[in-house]
Amino acid sequence: MSRILLIDHNVFMAIRRSRERRPSVMDVVDGLLFAFAGLATIWLAYLVVKESIRPGWPLLLLIVFWVLLTYLLLPRLHRIMTQVYVPGYFIGRARTSDGLLGDPVNLALRGHEAQIHMAMTRAGWTRADDLSLRTGFRILRSTLSRRSYHEAPVSPLHLFDRQQDFAYQQEVAGSPSKRHHVRFWFCPEDWMLPGGYSVDWLAAGTYDKSVGLSLFTLQVTHKIEEDTDIERDYIVETVVTGSPEVEVDVIENFSTGYHSRNGGGDLIITDGNLPIIDVRRITVPEIAAIEHTDSRDKRPVQTVFGAGVAFFRGLGFLAIALLLFVLPITDAESLDLQSVTVEGGRPALIIAGCVVAFISLIDIGLALAVFAGRNWARILLMLSCVVTTIGAFMGNANGSEAVTLATSLPTVGISIMVLLALSSNRARQYAVRGRHVRKHIAGRTYEQAAIGSS
Numbered sequence: 001m002s003r004i005l006l007i008d009h010n011v012f013m014a015i016r017r018s019r020e021r022r023p024s025v026m027d028v029v030d031g032l033l034f035a036f037a038g039l040a041t042i043w044l045a046y047l048v049v050k051e052s053i054r055p056g057w058p059l060l061l062l063i064v065f066w067v068l069l070t071y072l073l074l075p076r077l078h079r080i081m082t083q084v085y086v087p088g089y090f091i092g093r094a095r096t097s098d099g100l101l102g103d104p105v106n107l108a109l110r111g112h113e114a115q116i117h118m119a120m121t122r123a124g125w126t127r128a129d130d131l132s133l134r135t136g137f138r139i140l141r142s143t144l145s146r147r148s149y150h151e152a153p154v155s156p157l158h159l160f161d162r163q164q165d166f167a168y169q170q171e172v173a174g175s176p177s178k179r180h181h182v183r184f185w186f187c188p189e190d191w192m193l194p195g196g197y198s199v200d201w202l203a204a205g206t207y208d209k210s211v212g213l214s215l216f217t218l219q220v221t222h223k224i225e226e227d228t229d230i231e232r233d234y235i236v237e238t239v240v241t242g243s244p245e246v247e248v249d250v251i252e253n254f255s256t257g258y259h260s261r262n263g264g265g266d267l268i269i270t271d272g273n274l275p276i277i278d279v280r281r282i283t284v285p286e287i288a289a290i291e292h293t294d295s296r297d298k299r300p301v302q303t304v305f306g307a308g309v310a311f312f313r314g315l316g317f318l319a320i321a322l323l324l325f326v327l328p329i330t331d332a333e334s335l336d337l338q339s340v341t342v343e344g345g346r347p348a349l350i351i352a353g354c355v356v357a358f359i360s361l362i363d364i365g366l367a368l369a370v371f372a373g374r375n376w377a378r379i380l381l382m383l384s385c386v387v388t389t390i391g392a393f394m395g396n397a398n399g400s401e402a403v404t405l406a407t408s409l410p411t412v413g414i415s416i417m418v419l420l421a422l423s424s425n426r427a428r429q430y431a432v433r434g435r436h437v438r439k440h441i442a443g444r445t446y447e448q449a450a451i452g453s454s
Contacts, residue, residue, distance in 0.1 A: 306378070
């Protein structure tokens with residue numbers, strides 16, 4: 001009876017929180033920008049295909065079209081559709097960045113983050129780097145040189161509406177295509193598993209067996225071993241071997257045994273059991289026990305890309321403005337290559353330079369604010385990209401200025417990509433993040449365990 005009451009209480013609290021969280025004006029604007037970016041990507045893909053249907057080097061644009069289709073358009077369409085038909089509550093599955101159902105959640109943990117890091121390190125696991133531009137280039141370099149990269153990032157999966165807080169992995173025989181890996185998410189405050197079980201962390205462990213194409217998006221991705229229970233049991237075994245003080249309980253038949261597919265289209269088979277790894281007996285330095293990781297506080301690649309494009313675009317405008325200030329002019333028509341004719345003379349040129357300089361400073365200022373995680377700057381920068389895209393679309397539609405590779409297609413393409421990046425879920429999470437004060441139940445237990453072991 002008490003368990004039933006507890007479940008009813010959890011349901012009541014979830015309903016109350018959902019009712020309290022009404023969509024704000026910024027939420028509505030974000031949603032509209034997200035949808036607009038998807039539509040703009042369809043138009044951009046059409047323009048690229050149109051430009052590529054010509055003999056010669058333009059055929060190479062078909063590669064650009066494939067990238068647009070697989071890494072920008074299909075993921076955005078999946079994200080929009082899955083918002084409608086994929087449940088938003090916990091069903092024992094993580095979700096991909098596109099909103100598709102991902103790997104099964106097959107582990108739970110009790111304990112402090114520092115104790116988990118200690119347990120995984122003792123078990124011979126390596127913490128994966130966060131995905132960033134720097135680590136992305138390192139992945140490319142290690143792949144081309146066929147060198148091992150033990151800390152290679154894992155792709156983001158989402159649970160509780162955020163990507164994993166951290167991940168661990170083990171490379172197999174130095175091969176970048178084969179590895180054990182497991183992602184960890186910190187559970188929300190007062191959240192409990194179905195059935196009333198209290199845990200601090202959830203994890204999803206799978207084994208990468210090869211590299212291939214995603215069935216749903218055609219992206220290059222790792223293919224996982226279909227029997228995910230083997231990897232789940234392997235993780236438990238290595239942790240217990242490395243830290244004998246760790247205790248393990250198993251919730252049998254936690255979920256119905258099933259076979260399905262993950263976000264890459266790989267088959268999944270599991271018996272539905274859920275091991276709970278208790279690492280609270282592991283002793284760690286007290287200073288480590290107060291350090292917490294939250295993925296929402298990590299600056300995502302999408303934010304860096306959007307801010308970077310705006311920053312360098314601003315520098316380009318600034319260079320044009322300086323050129324206008326120093327450009328020599330003549331008052332009469334002239335063919336002299338050292339000077340140009342400008343209607344209105346030097347004053348008109350200075351005014352034009354001031355306008356361009358003002359635009360450049362706005363771009364640079366917005367870029368720095370977006371990089372720092374200011375949501376208002378992210379919205380303004382996206383709106384500027386919307387204006388650019390709509391202006392180009394209208395000009396192309398009425399025939400006043402066709403959007404081609406020789407005219408404004410590169411500019412329009414960059415604006416749409418910035419819009420896609422900054423309207424992504426990760427960029428939005430980073431911009432609206434707050435200080436995540438975590439109330440660890442395991443923190444109090446850690447203090448008791450430390451006292452008991454002293």
